[in-house]
Amino acid sequence: MSNSGRPADFAGLRVLSLESRRGELMEELIRRHGGVPFVAPSVKEIPFEQHEEAYQWAERLFAGDFDLIVLMTGTGLTFLRDVLAERYPLERFASALRRLTILSRGPKPVAVLHEMGVTAKIMVPEPNTWREIVPVLAARPERRITIQEYGRANPEFISALSKLGADVSGIAIYRWTLPDEIAPLREAVRRIAARECDVVLFTTSIQLTHLLEVAAEMGSADEVRHALKADLVIGSVGPVMNSTLAECGLTPDIVPMHPKMAVLVRTAAELASPLVSRKQRRMTYTWKD
Numbered sequence: 001m002s003n004s005g006r007p008a009d010f011a012g013l014r015v016l017s018l019e020s021r022r023g024e025l026m027e028e029l030i031r032r033h034g035g036v037p038f039v040a041p042s043v044k045e046i047p048f049e050q051h052e053e054a055y056q057w058a059e060r061l062f063a064g065d066f067d068l069i070v071l072m073t074g075t076g077l078t079f080l081r082d083v084l085a086e087r088y089p090l091e092r093f094a095s096a097l098r099r100l101t102i103l104s105r106g107p108k109p110v111a112v113l114h115e116m117g118v119t120a121k122i123m124v125p126e127p128n129t130w131r132e133i134v135p136v137l138a139a140r141p142e143r144r145i146t147i148q149e150y151g152r153a154n155p156e157f158i159s160a161l162s163k164l165g166a167d168v169s170g171i172a173i174y175r176w177t178l179p180d181e182i183a184p185l186r187e188a189v190r191r192i193a194a195r196e197c198d199v200v201l202f203t204t205s206i207q208l209t210h211l212l213e214v215a216a217e218m219g220s221a222d223e224v225r226h227a228l229k230a231d232l233v234i235g236s237v238g239p240v241m242n243s244t245l246a247e248c249g250l251t252p253d254i255v256p257m258h259p260k261m262a263v264l265v266r267t268a269a270e271l272a273s274p275l276v277s278r279k280q281r282r283m284t285y286t287w288k289d
Contacts, residue, residue, distance in 0.1 A: 010035030010269045013276060016188055016197040018042035018207035020179065021075075022261065026201075029262060033269035038197065040188035042210045044179045045075060048172075051083050057146070057171045058084050061096045066169070067142035068101040070133060071120070073150040074108030079173050080148060081112065094118050101142050105133065109148075127238040127259040130157035138164050146171060176206045182214065189215045192232065193223040198276045199268060200228065201235040202252075203261050205244035212248065225249070230282075233275045235268040237261065 015035035019026040020043040030037035048054075060066065071077050084093050094116040104110050104120040106128040113120055122140075124132045134157070137145065143165055147157070149172035161168045179185065188211065191197050202208055215224040228234060228250050236242050236252035238259025245252055253275050256267040 009033060010199070011273055012036060013198040013272055014038065014196065015199045015201065015268070015272075016040070016191060017201045017203075018185070018188060018211060019201075019203055019261070020044065020207075026203075026261065026265070029265040030201075033265055035199070035269065038188065038191065040184035041179045041181075042185050042188070042207045043204070044177050045174050046177060047079050047083065047174045051086070051173065054080065054083050054171060054173050055087055057169070058088060058093070058096075060169070061146070062092065064099070065144065066100060066146045067144040068103060068137070068140065068146075069097065070103045070105065070137075070145065070147045071109035071113075072105045072148055074112050076148050076150045076172070076174060077109045077112045080171065081116065083173050090116065101140070103133065103136065105130075127240070129238075129240050130154055130160070131239070133157070134160045134164075137161060137166070143167060145169070148172075150174070176210075178210055178214070185210065185214050186218060189218055189220055189224060192227050193220045195227055195231055197232065199233045199235060199272050201237075201264060201268060202241050202245070203237045203264065205241055208241075208244055208248065231279055233268075233272050233279060235264055235272075237264045 010033050013035050015030045015037050017026045017030065017037065017039045019039055020041040023039045023041050027037045027039045081093065097118045101122065102120040103122040103124065105124055110120050122136060124136055145161060145166045146169045149170045153170055153172065158168050158170065192200065212221055212224065215221040225248065233254065234245065234250060234252045235254040236245060238255065242252055242255065254268045254271050256263040
């Protein structure tokens with residue numbers, strides 16, 4: 001709610017999102033909060049074609065090689081479950097998980113575990129980044145740790161656990177690629193470079209990576225960076241996204257209290273209008289100069 005008691009409203013601002021899997025929901029949320037949405041899917045999650053690594057990992061799991069498993073995403077756990085089900089009974093996987101201490105990064109893996117009759121022992125607090133996981137594991141006795149990764153490995157996380165004396169093994173069975181249909185992402189690049197949007201919302205780091213990758217292919221990378229840095233309002237879902245933006249020399253204008261997509265949209269709707277007005281005035285002064 002806004003300070004006036006009315007629902008937060010973008011008041012017709014043009015809001016661009018790079019959401020993929022939840023693109024329809026993102027569009028609905030932006031529209032519900034009074035924005036004019038443009039949602040360009042920027043990521044495709046695909047399973048690795050060869051699953052032998054997953055099967056080798058499963059054999060280690062069944063043999064008792066791990067004490068604790070870190071579940072990073074519900075999507076990743078679902079892929080892992082389905083891949084292993086091609087070779088092993090589902091109950092064998094579930095039974096092996098029950099013998100471990102299970103740490104879940106947020107609620108989504110918990111929902112998948114519930115379907116399997118398995119319970120997570122540890123839930124890390126928001127904002128659910130790997131940085132919140134490290135101190136939790138530092139206080140635990142388990143040191144044979146396996147991580148269900150997602151999209152790409154996180155060497156900083158693995159290094160931090162190794163410094164605790166942990167023996168760390170990762171398992172990843174899907175990766176991030178550009179979507180099959182890239183035209184909407186190209187249009188997002190064009191709109192950002194042309195300042196034909198007012199607010200850009202980021203919910204995961206790979207969105208920015210792929211945006212800049214396509215922008216570079218189009219010869220618009222510098223213009224996109226400048227627009228995001230100086231002229232457009234950036235909404236970031238939380239700390240991990242903030243770090244990725246910082247690596248690219250960008251600073252978010254809006255960050256919600258809780259790192260959730262719906263909260264990001266609601267917070268952006270409440271705060272964006274004066275921020276957009278301020279940046280537009282600055283653009284006008286720059287052009288006059």
